[in-house]
Amino acid sequence: MYSTLRHFVVTGIFFLFSLNLANAQVDVLSKNSLEQIKNSHTHVIVGDLNFNQADIYLEVFKKYWTLTKGVDFIKASDLQNNLVAGDSYFSISVFTRTGTEGQYSASTYMDLWIPKEKVFKKNKEFNIYDENILARAHLSADLQTSLQVHGLTFAPVKHPNFGFDGGGHFYNWGPGMLKNYLQQLVTHLQNGKKINYDDEIEDKSELQNLKTDTLYCAQNNLIKMSKKDDKHFDPADIFKDYEFKYKVISDRELQAKIVADSAPFYYLILFRTTNSKTIYIIKASSGQIVYAKHHGMASENLKSGDLKDIYKEAM
Numbered sequence: 001m002y003s004t005l006r007h008f009v010v011t012g013i014f015f016l017f018s019l020n021l022a023n024a025q026v027d028v029l030s031k032n033s034l035e036q037i038k039n040s041h042t043h044v045i046v047g048d049l050n051f052n053q054a055d056i057y058l059e060v061f062k063k064y065w066t067l068t069k070g071v072d073f074i075k076a077s078d079l080q081n082n083l084v085a086g087d088s089y090f091s092i093s094v095f096t097r098t099g100t101e102g103q104y105s106a107s108t109y110m111d112l113w114i115p116k117e118k119v120f121k122k123n124k125e126f127n128i129y130d131e132n133i134l135a136r137a138h139l140s141a142d143l144q145t146s147l148q149v150h151g152l153t154f155a156p157v158k159h160p161n162f163g164f165d166g167g168g169h170f171y172n173w174g175p176g177m178l179k180n181y182l183q184q185l186v187t188h189l190q191n192g193k194k195i196n197y198d199d200e201i202e203d204k205s206e207l208q209n210l211k212t213d214t215l216y217c218a219q220n221n222l223i224k225m226s227k228k229d230d231k232h233f234d235p236a237d238i239f240k241d242y243e244f245k246y247k248v249i250s251d252r253e254l255q256a257k258i259v260a261d262s263a264p265f266y267y268l269i270l271f272r273t274t275n276s277k278t279i280y281i282i283k284a285s286s287g288q289i290v291y292a293k294h295h296g297m298a299s300e301n302l303k304s305g306d307l308k309d310i311y312k313e314a315m
Contacts, residue, residue: 025271025280025289026137026184033134034067034189036114037088042071044164045091049073051163056175060259064182067189073164085120089113092139092164093128108139108170110181135189137181140171140271171220172269174251176258180287187287206283206290207314209266210244215281215310216267218251225272225300233302241308258284266290268310270302279306 030036044061046054054073061071068088076091093109113131166173222238224231235248249257254267264285271278277300281291291310 025292026135026181026188028135028185028188030132030134032192033112034192036134037068037112037189040068040086040088040114041084042068042088042090043074043084044071045076045079045089046073046164047076048163049075052165053175054164056259057164057178060175060179060182064179064186067186080126083115083119083126085115085117087114088134089115089131092166093136094141108141109136110139110178111136112185135185137185138271139166139173141166142169142171171223171272172218172251174255176255176284177269179258180282180284183287184289200294201289201292202313203288203290204313206266206288207281207310210281210310210314212245213266214245214247215242216254216257216265217246217248218254218267218269219248220251221268221270221302222248238302238304239307240304242311244311244314261285272300276300277302279310281310 042061042065044058051057058071058073065071074082090110090112093111094107111131111133112135113133115126116130116132119126119130217235219232222232222235224233235246239246257265258267264283266281266283269280269282271280276294276296278292278294279302280289282288283290291313293306293309
């Protein structure tokens with residue numbers, strides 16, 4: 001049966017490929033994807049139509065997903081009998097990868113896809129291999145979820161049942177982040193080229209604004225990744241070498257502030273995978289990435305040095 005959490009398992013060289021993807025917020029996987037969806041209706045696959053903040057998520061989709069004729073929610077349990085050729089779909093996916101030497105990597109995405117033509121030519125149950133993925137936004141799952149996905153749990157825990165809101169298992173995810181992801185996807189799909197943000201980003205002209213603007217940071221960026229995943233770093237320690245204004249707020253407050261579409265402001269997010277981290281600074285009004293720096297293995301926590309680097313770039 002199709003699920004809102006699509007779980008892929010691949011091996012070998014794809015593990016290395018996942019490391020290259022870790023620095024991207026959005027990817028466009030197919031050229032001229034806009035041509036394939038511009039006359040479609042878009043359906044967002046959810047487990048329950050009444051999930052937490054569903055009305056706000058839908059409002060954000062309708063306001064910022066402007067490339068198709070309309071957007072609505074559809075229950076995963078209803079997809080099989082309501083799949084439409086030529087329409088486009090958003091859904092949540094998890095990829096787990098096993099390297100040739102037993103390494104593990106888990107990646108979570110919001111995928112944009114269209115059904116492959118073959119699914120309408122045969123009478124069979126629709127599954128993830130019948131999707132033609134055009135673009136995706138990268139999501140950051142919490143530690144326990146990442147470990148459960150690829151079987152490295154510290155204790156027997158039932159696999160989380162994600163709703164479209166992540167069920168509390170995603171960092172830096174909510175209606176505000178959805179807004180910025182959709183803005184990025186719209187921009188890149190309109191460009192009509194494949195996109196994979198491998199490169200580090202340092203927009204000097206935008207970073208200069210941090211000298212006078214407040215840099216916002218959600219509390220979940222300060223979580224100290226550990227087996228229990230329940231401790232936070234002291235903001236004063238993390239920001240001790242950042243001499244501009246900053247403010248740590250709850251993730252829910254940050255999401256609401258982004259959605260409010262008020263005056264432009266900048267926020268910091270820490271994007272974690274099972275083997276790396278990427279530090280982003282986002283301009284909330286447009287979703288523009290003004291800073292992105294990737295760190296490899298064993299660097300999953302936010303550190304004072306990360307903020308020191310940002311301060312130096314903004315000087």
